[in-house]
Amino acid sequence: MRLASVLRSVSHESLGFDPEKVPDTVMVDFPLSLIRPQLATGRVQVGLNDIISGVAEKFRPAFARAQPSLMANLPLSELFHALPSEAIPAAAPAPLASPASFFETPFTNRATEDATRIPLPAPTPIAQQVVPLDLPPLRVPPPVPEPAGEIAEAQLPSFITAHDDLGTPQPASTLSTPPPSHLPLRGAVAAPALERAPLAIELPELTKPIGFLPPLPMPLAPPATQAPATQAPVVAAPDFSAFQPTPPASEVLEMVLTAPAPAEQPTDGSGVISAAEPIAEAPPLPVPAPAPVSQDFQFGYREHPAHMSLRHWLQASGEMSPAIALAHVSRLAGVRAAVLMTGNGISTEGHATDAEAAFFDKAGLRYQSLKMMLENMGQPVQGSFTMRLDNAASTFFLEEKICLAVLQDEASLADEMRDKLTLVTRELASLSN
Amino acid sequence: MAVVNHETKEVTFKIVYCGTPVGGKTTNLQYIHSRIEADQRGDLVSLATSTDRTLFFDFLPINTVVINGYATKFMLYTIPGQVCYNATRQLVLKGVDGVVFVSDSAPERMEENLQSLQTLRRNLVNNGITVETLPLVFQYNKRDLPEAVPVTYLEYLLNNSAPRRVSFEAAANTGYNVFATLNAVAEQILQKFHLATQPTPTPVAPPQVNEGQRENSPSTTTGARHSDPAALSS
Numbered sequence: 001m002r003l004a005s006v007l008r009s010v011s012h013e014s015l016g017f018d019p020e021k022v023p024d025t026v027m028v029d030f031p032l033s034l035i036r037p038q039l040a041t042g043r044v045q046v047g048l049n050d051i052i053s054g055v056a057e058k059f060r061p062a063f064a065r066a067q068p069s070l071m072a073n074l075p076l077s078e079l080f081h082a083l084p085s086e087a088i089p090a091a092a093p094a095p096l097a098s099p100a101s102f103f104e105t106p107f108t109n110r111a112t113e114d115a116t117r118i119p120l121p122a123p124t125p126i127a128q129q130v131v132p133l134d135l136p137p138l139r140v141p142p143p144v145p146e147p148a149g150e151i152a153e154a155q156l157p158s159f160i161t162a163h164d165d166l167g168t169p170q171p172a173s174t175l176s177t178p179p180p181s182h183l184p185l186r187g188a189v190a191a192p193a194l195e196r197a198p199l200a201i202e203l204p205e206l207t208k209p210i211g212f213l214p215p216l217p218m219p220l221a222p223p224a225t226q227a228p229a230t231q232a233p234v235v236a237a238p239d240f241s242a243f244q245p246t247p248p249a250s251e252v253l254e255m256v257l258t259a260p261a262p263a264e265q266p267t268d269g270s271g272v273i274s275a276a277e278p279i280a281e282a283p284p285l286p287v288p289a290p291a292p293v294s295q296d297f298q299f300g301y302r303e304h305p306a307h308m309s310l311r312h313w314l315q316a317s318g319e320m321s322p323a324i325a326l327a328h329v330s331r332l333a334g335v336r337a338a339v340l341m342t343g344n345g346i347s348t349e350g351h352a353t354d355a356e357a358a359f360f361d362k363a364g365l366r367y368q369s370l371k372m373m374l375e376n377m378g379q380p381v382q383g384s385f386t387m388r389l390d391n392a393a394s395t396f397f398l399e400e401k402i403c404l405a406v407l408q409d410e411a412s413l414a415d416e417m418r419d420k421l422t423l424v425t426r427e428l429a430s431l432s433n
Numbered sequence: 434m435a436v437v438n439h440e441t442k443e444v445t446f447k448i449v450y451c452g453t454p455v456g457g458k459t460t461n462l463q464y465i466h467s468r469i470e471a472d473q474r475g476d477l478v479s480l481a482t483s484t485d486r487t488l489f490f491d492f493l494p495i496n497t498v499v500i501n502g503y504a505t506k507f508m509l510y511t512i513p514g515q516v517c518y519n520a521t522r523q524l525v526l527k528g529v530d531g532v533v534f535v536s537d538s539a540p541e542r543m544e545e546n547l548q549s550l551q552t553l554r555r556n557l558v559n560n561g562i563t564v565e566t567l568p569l570v571f572q573y574n575k576r577d578l579p580e581a582v583p584v585t586y587l588e589y590l591l592n593n594s595a596p597r598r599v600s601f602e603a604a605a606n607t608g609y610n611v612f613a614t615l616n617a618v619a620e621q622i623l624q625k626f627h628l629a630t631q632p633t634p635t636p637v638a639p640p641q642v643n644e645g646q647r648e649n650s651p652s653t654t655t656g657a658r659h660s661d662p663a664a665l666s667s
Contacts, residue, residue, distance in 0.1 A: 041547065042546060043544045075541075076540035079540075090585050091593040094595040095597065097568075097598050107616040108616050111613040111615070121604045122577070386479075388478065389476040
């Protein structure tokens with residue numbers, strides 16, 4: 001085998017020289033007894049002594065600085081080229097687990113078709129074929145006899161270099177003692193000593209003790225008001241507790257993934273808002289009605305911090321609520337429709353295509369199945385999970401007791417979009433708390 | 434464990450594709466999905482984690498022929514090769530009827546192939562499945578790689594214990610031997626199912642059935658369709 005490829009998995013530091021510099025012509029031999037027992041593990045390793053004894057004697061001094069514990073993984077691709085075919089071990093003869101079967105399966109015809117239609121593909125060529133150039137023959141110099149006895153350092157092959165921390169390999173013969181580390185760096189200029197500048201502002205002496213102002217009275221936030229029907233598409237929907245008692249997750253998962261569309265579309269009366277009504281274009285975002293001027297004292301009123309965060313992440317202004325946030329989400333680039341599922345029900349936003357209607361129909365069950373699968377596996381019920389179907393992909397963002405699901409244009413969401421929606425889901429979860 | 438529903442006259446088999454990460458399991462399912470008529474198959478569902486790289490699993494239901502008046506349904510799954518998804522593997526392997534082990538022919542993946550097979554064996558045992566009697570087929574994928582290791586070696590490394598399993602060279606990206614592999618495992622499943630449902634002659638003595646054999650035998654139900662064998666046995 002080529003020594004260069006054997007040393008490819010070994011670091012510069014543990015070898016003491018750069019393995020990249022080893023010419024391809026230097027070969028190393030290993031005994032079959034060393035290789036063969038290791039083939040059963042799928043990995044063949046050799047130690048420093050194996051390498052040293054496998055290379056020509058003149059190269060052995062090159063390993064003088066190598067770490068004794070050095071181990072190199074042999075590249076199996078090259079090993080199989082080097083091994084004689086009879087050296088590759090074969091499986092022990094044993095009877096087949098299932099003798100020839102007489103059962104025609106649903107896939108028999110396809111297998112027969114493919115056998116005639118698709119040939120075994122030829123291996124991909126590694127590189128383009130090299131066209132030999134028409135060059136005059138080289139004049140080969142006469143061979144130089146090797147000196148007997150120990151090889152002087154100057155006669156070592158050119159690839160053998162000393163370990164050089166500066167990254168530039170130097171021939172071992174010219175290596176000088178490295179400079180002590182306490183010497184100043186070349187080119188470094190001593191910084192002039194800083195003089196203490198006088199303070200520009202003289203602080204007056206305090207004549208009174210410092211006190212703190214009493215805190216302002218903080219009125220309670222106004223109770224949450226029911227959003228008008230024209231603004232908020234969120235309406236109470238059947239509670240998820242209706243899914244109880246729950247069967248095992250794996251069963252639910254299979255049932256959900258194969259579940260046909262419900263026979264009846266949910267109507268407004270059922271408590272689930274569906275965006276399945278034909279909409280020519282995306283409806284405008286609900287404009288919040290101007291807040292009535294209240295006679296009550298409003299100073300100090302603070303909105304929920306999540307509202308501010310949602311406005312920030314969704315680059316929106318004005319009033320913010322889960323329904324409005326959902327409407328914004330459904331208009332994000334790459335998002336076709338969005339569903340928000342909470343303990344109170346389901347909200348949907350999107351256009352009225354078949355794909356979106358199917359997405360709305362199955363989102364609740366898929367959320368449940370995901371949740372149960374994670375619980376079954378002992379995993380926290382949070383994170384984002386992309387589900388790809390034939391021609392649609394959707395991502396479910398799970399956080400505490402809510403789930404934001406989006407039907408997307410592409411097979412996967414952009415990283416920034418995924419991060420953004422994760423943060424939006426977190427804020428929506430904090431609102432629901 | 435096949436699930437038989439006498440009420441809906443349906444038999445459901447579960448086939449799981451296992452193997453190293455990026456070994457070609459999903460490509461197998463994608464090819465099968467592309468070659469089966471739309472009215473005979475469901476959606477190919479893939480579930481990915483937040484990194485969007487590691488598949489949780491793929492799932493492809495195939496509604497196929499009617500055998501002895503029963504509609505046959507094959508549920509095809511892949512399971513992730515990554516060690517961190519051991520729980521997912523356990524879940525998907527529950528109630529499996531047959532396994533296709535997809536191995537990568539690239540030389541640098543040999544150790545991973547072996548580790549993946551060992552993990553599969555452990556997962557099967559943890560699920561109470563007798564490995565020796567489970568229909569299992571090896572698929573040596575990526576045979577179109579320029580440095581694909583010899584098949585002799587793959588057989589030695591992976592298919593070297595009694596009983597030997599049927600194995601196929603394949604290139605899932607072109608479809609080469611994808612259906613041949615599926616056909617082989619389906620044959621074994623149907624054969625086993627046939628044997629298990631044969632009316633047994635009057636026994637002289639009750640046969641010794643161990644737990645694993647009982648677990649792998651088909652179950653029947655007359656109620657609503659249960660796709661989870663554990664739910665039936667509990």
